[in-house]
Amino acid sequence: MGVQQQISVVTLGVSDLARSSRFYQEGFGWAPVFTNPEIVFYQMNGLVFGTWLKASLEEDLGGANLVSPGAFAMAHNVAAMNDVEPLMARLERAGGRIVRAADAPPHGGYRGYIADPDGHAWEIAWNPAWTITPDGQVRFAL
Amino acid sequence: MGVQQQISVVTLGVSDLARSSRFYQEGFGWAPVFTNPEIVFYQMNGLVFGTWLKASLEEDLGGANLVSPGAFAMAHNVAAMNDVEPLMARLERAGGRIVRAADAPPHGGYRGYIADPDGHAWEIAWNPAWTITPDGQVRFAL
Numbered sequence: 310m311g312v313q314q315q316i317s318v319v320t321l322g323v324s325d326l327a328r329s330s331r332f333y334q335e336g337f338g339w340a341p342v343f344t345n346p347e348i349v350f351y352q353m354n355g356l357v358f359g360t361w362l363k364a365s366l367e368e369d370l371g372g373a374n375l376v377s378p379g380a381f382a383m384a385h386n387v388a389a390m391n392d393v394e395p396l397m398a399r400l401e402r403a404g405g406r407i408v409r410a411a412d413a414p415p416h417g418g419y420r421g422y423i424a425d426p427d428g429h430a431w432e433i434a435w436n437p438a439w440t441i442t443p444d445g446q447v448r449f450a451l
Numbered sequence: 452m453g454v455q456q457q458i459s460v461v462t463l464g465v466s467d468l469a470r471s472s473r474f475y476q477e478g479f480g481w482a483p484v485f486t487n488p489e490i491v492f493y494q495m496n497g498l499v500f501g502t503w504l505k506a507s508l509e510e511d512l513g514g515a516n517l518v519s520p521g522a523f524a525m526a527h528n529v530a531a532m533n534d535v536e537p538l539m540a541r542l543e544r545a546g547g548r549i550v551r552a553a554d555a556p557p558h559g560g561y562r563g564y565i566a567d568p569d570g571h572a573w574e575i576a577w578n579p580a581w582t583i584t585p586d587g588q589v590r591f592a593l
Contacts, residue, residue, distance in 0.1 A: 312479070312480035312481070313496075314479075314481045314482070314493055314494060314495050314496065314500075315495060315496045316461065316495050316496065316498065316500060319458065319461055319525065321567070321569065321571050322569070323567075323568070323569045324569060325568070328546055328568045329567065329568055329569060331545050331546050331568075332542065332545045332546045332547055332567045332568055333567070335541075335544075335545040336541055336542035336543075336544070336545030336546070336547060337454070337456075337527070337538075337542065338454035339454070339456045340456070351456055352456060353456050353457060353458050353497075353498075353587070354455075354456065354457045354458065354497040354498060354586065354587030354588055354589065355495075355496040355497025355498065355587075355588060356458065356495075356496060356497065356498065358456075358458060363569075375521065376518045376520070376521045377521075377569060377570060378518070378521065378566065378569060378570025378571055378572070379517065379518050379519075379520065379521015379522060379523065379570075379571075380521060380569070381521065381523065381571065383461065385479070396479075399477075399478055399480075400474065400478035400479065402477075402478070403473050403474045403477040403478030404470055404473050404474045404478070405474055405478060424520065425463070425465075425471065425474050425475070426465070426467070426470045426471055426473075426474055427463065427464070427465045427466060427471060427505075427519060427520060427522070428519060428520025428521075429463050429520055429521075429523065430520070444496065445495070445496030445497075446496055446497060447496065
């Protein structure tokens, strides 16, 4: 398993997508790359930024209760499905706590969640649709 | 002011740098680009990842009390000192809340903090030391 210093996604839990979209789209001037009634994604500088309804993010985290402000998760994508569990095991040995054991989400791929020693949630994900370049640049795709 | 879909830094508030470093350096296998007794920075895929003692992050935020887990901030760096306040004003008009008015921090540059409608904190910063390429890639430098 090659080491990549790479954050694939930063996802914020939000309570009102329209209100949040106004801030990011009118305030920062950012254009979304994907929108549905639950989530808005923005292609950023080598990573993806997501605003997701907090209840959906909590459900994806396996039913966690996220405190607000502070409801967020980061993702680190790996190159192969078989990389997800070994990396989660290594992170657990290094002081992490498994939040959700790896399984296949409804939107495809394979992922689990592990919290760092301060409780910050990381999704470790294999997403066959998204490109990761050798230098870790992550591109949104459906 | 040109629009750049760019996250410069993701900073997590942590309570114990050694414990956190073990997770990121032994677990993920990441190498830091800068370490001092308060903060560890990692050069990532076009952005910088920081783990900062939570009390220091709170002080930088102007004395905010951050809840854990969920103590974090993101930064969006701009090209010129004079871009900081107009962008913060635009974000405020789009539903943001000023957390700390822009001023010059001890570590140099110029920055303020604004919270998105869900309370997620963004630092809007001019950092003359750090390079931002035209496509938004951010490189750590002292």
